[in-house]
Amino acid sequence: MRLSRYFLPVLKENPAEAQIVSHRLMLRAGMIKQSAAGIYSWLPLGLKVLKNIETIVHEEQAKAGHLAMLMPTIQSADLWRESGRYDDYGEEMLRIKDRHGRDMLFTPTAEELITDIFRGHVTSYKDMPLTMYQIQWKFRDERRPRFGVMRGREFYMKDGYNFDLTKEDAMHAYNRHLVSYLRTYERMGLQAIPMRADSGPIGGDDTHEFLVLAETGESEVFYDSAVTDLTFGDRDINYDDKAQCQSIMEEFTTKYARTDETHDEALFAEVPQERRKVARGIEVGQIFYFGTKYSEAMGATVQDADGKQVPVHMGSHGIGVSRLVGAIIEASHDDKGIIWPEGVTPFHCGIVNLKQGDAEADAACEDLYSQLTKAGLEPLYDDRNERAGGKFATMDLIGLPWRLTVGPRGLKNGVVELTCRKTGDSEELTPEAAIAKVIAQYM
Numbered sequence: 517m518r519l520s521r522y523f524l525p526v527l528k529e530n531p532a533e534a535q536i537v538s539h540r541l542m543l544r545a546g547m548i549k550q551s552a553a554g555i556y557s558w559l560p561l562g563l564k565v566l567k568n569i570e571t572i573v574h575e576e577q578a579k580a581g582h583l584a585m586l587m588p589t590i591q592s593a594d595l596w597r598e599s600g601r602y603d604d605y606g607e608e609m610l611r612i613k614d615r616h617g618r619d620m621l622f623t624p625t626a627e628e629l630i631t632d633i634f635r636g637h638v639t640s641y642k643d644m645p646l647t648m649y650q651i652q653w654k655f656r657d658e659r660r661p662r663f664g665v666m667r668g669r670e671f672y673m674k675d676g677y678n679f680d681l682t683k684e685d686a687m688h689a690y691n692r693h694l695v696s697y698l699r700t701y702e703r704m705g706l707q708a709i710p711m712r713a714d715s716g717p718i719g720g721d722d723t724h725e726f727l728v729l730a731e732t733g734e735s736e737v738f739y740d741s742a743v744t745d746l747t748f749g750d751r752d753i754n755y756d757d758k759a760q761c762q763s764i765m766e767e768f769t770t771k772y773a774r775t776d777e778t779h780d781e782a783l784f785a786e787v788p789q790e791r792r793k794v795a796r797g798i799e800v801g802q803i804f805y806f807g808t809k810y811s812e813a814m815g816a817t818v819q820d821a822d823g824k825q826v827p828v829h830m831g832s833h834g835i836g837v838s839r840l841v842g843a844i845i846e847a848s849h850d851d852k853g854i855i856w857p858e859g860v861t862p863f864h865c866g867i868v869n870l871k872q873g874d875a876e877a878d879a880a881c882e883d884l885y886s887q888l889t890k891a892g893l894e895p896l897y898d899d900r901n902e903r904a905g906g907k908f909a910t911m912d913l914i915g916l917p918w919r920l921t922v923g924p925r926g927l928k929n930g931v932v933e934l935t936c937r938k939t940g941d942s943e944e945l946t947p948e949a950a951i952a953k954v955i956a957q958y959m
Contacts, residue, residue, distance in 0.1 A: 589623050799839075
């Protein structure tokens with residue numbers, strides 16, 4: 517992509533309405549534009565990041581054996597009355613009527629709808645276990661939407677649902693999701709800590725939230741600092757191996773880590789004092805086991821091996837895909853702008869032409885652009901007739917991990933400059949060596 521043809525409405529000044537870093541930088545970098553309170557249009561740069569995050573989520577869900585589907589954003593209120601949640605959910609639910617006067621709602625979550633799908637098609641234990649998920653827009657009518665996409669009313673979310681014959685099988689699904697989420701977040705350059713949490717209106721006794729530590733987090737969290745030393749890494753996972761998934765779950769959840777709703781001061785006091793930490797965290801996902809809460813209420817039963825009709829055990833599992841864009845920025849930025857991790861960056865590398873119109877510089881930039889594209893990467897070429905300072909400021913603001921700077925002086929010596937956005941380190945390399953180094957970061 518060439519910047520002269522791209523829609524990138526960057527702002528030089530900080531927007532007055534933006535209270536936190538991610539909101540400020542997403543507006544300044546031309547990623548989003550507010551449509552109404554807590555509702556945003558995703559502009560080209562923001563959409564690329566959103567889709568990159570979505571791709572990682574899909575890939576890790578597929579590895580865990582979960583099936584992608586898509587449910588509507590509008591649901592019938594009758595299903596929610598059947599489960600008993602229609603009145604319990606409160607004013608966050610956007611209730612609407614269609615032209616025939618039927619009560620409808622804009623989906624805040626989809627336990628009822630997926631249970632209705634399951635009960636209509638699955639009748640035998642032989643068709644289980646089953647886990648399906650979607651990535652779909654949701655709406656919760658927050659009383660005071662704020663912080664941009666971090667606490668908006670409309671949001672993009674992965675929500676998954678498992679159906680199992682027994683609690684033991686359902687807890688394996690729980691552990692399987694925890695493992696897949698750990699992999700997912702690390703691929704995005706995040707350390708998301710699973711913390712014992714409150715289930716809220718979803719219900720159930722077993723639930724963990726995944727939180728990214730950040731000063732602007734909405735939750736107060738209490739944890740043993742030893743949990744921040746844990747990394748998932750490049751492990752070979754067999755998601756059908758119950759013992760392996762259980763072992764990883766215990767590894768990442770045994771040390772104390774809780775949100776303020778479930779904090780236990782007595783248990784926290786057992787942590788060595790030097791490791792007791794209190795901080796703020798951003799929730800980026802949550803997993804639940806709620807047993808037969810919905811299946812009993814809605815008649816989702818199957819015939820077991822003895823011929824008896826039994827309610828299935830269920831759980832749900834969410835990842836805030838749009839919220840993750842803000843969370844990554846909160847965790848990875850400096851005073852110049854965003855610093856995208858390689859896994860989610862909208863473009864793999866920026867190319868800055870210091871003297872647009874110079875035949876040699878133009879040709880060198882075109883060749884860099886061509887070589888990177890042939891290698892399967894997406895460079896962003898700043899081919900605008902702008903001052904060098906402005907081009908550098910734009911690249912720093914939008915946060916691409918690598919920048920290639922091309923100018924007549926360097927070309928006379930046969931070199932271009934390669935700069936790492938995260939460290940700020942620059943080095944002069946031949947164009948071939950610079951291309952090879954950028955490609956190596958992604959392959």
